[in-house]
Amino acid sequence: MRKKFRNHTKKIKIIFIVAFISLFSASCSTTPPxxxxxxxxxxxxxxxxxDAAADMRDKWGVPIHVPMAMMYQESSFRDDARPPRDYIFFGLIPWGRVSSAYGYSQAKTPTWADYVRETGNSxxxxxxxxxxxxxMGWFISKTYKINGISKWDAYAQYLNYHEGWGGYKRKTYLKKQWLIAVSKKVKARSLTYAKQLKTCEEDLKSGWFFGIF
Structure with a gap:
């Protein structure tokens, strides 16, 4: 009887700890804009x-509005964004994620490892x-070097980002009309972002926006 009680108490403690960790992790997550x-x-x-976006632009020569539009599409600016779960046995049992993409940029683990290795940003x-x-600045810059895509071309840059450099060369996107449609949305958003940034960047540089709070 005592053993059953101890086991029951242990299970309750484990559930409580898991719940606490989940709540703590959620509280540490950065909310989207x-x-x-x-x-x-x-x-x-x-x-x-x-400041981070401006540093990226200065480092990689990539205009701010392009990766920001791509990031909107990839994660909606959620730091803990993940792809949907994969399921087995007729969709009844969850089995990991459909890919290793994670975070603001939805970078996959192997590509992120390449970035860390090449930049030394351990x-x-x-x-x-x-x-x-x-x-994203690193990836867009490499896309320019590998496939000759302008760093300002949000449409073709997003196709490369989604399909990879090899996939873009093989034109795999031509069989994905939905991806072409999404890439057009990314282009439209990047143009909107570019226009908006022109109206406020001087204030952002001077820190005027932040000084009023």
């Missing part, structure tokens, strides 16, 4: 994001905005 459709408001709210985390935007 309130208005994801306006780049000025994003940078006003997340006051360290503009402490980089996919759920850190500064690291994620730098990763």
């Amino acid at each position: 309130k208005n994801k459709h306006n780049l000025c408001e994003i940078f006003e709210e997340k006051d360290d994001w503009y 402490g980089a985390d996919r759920d850190d905005f500064e690291d994620a935007i730098d990763f």
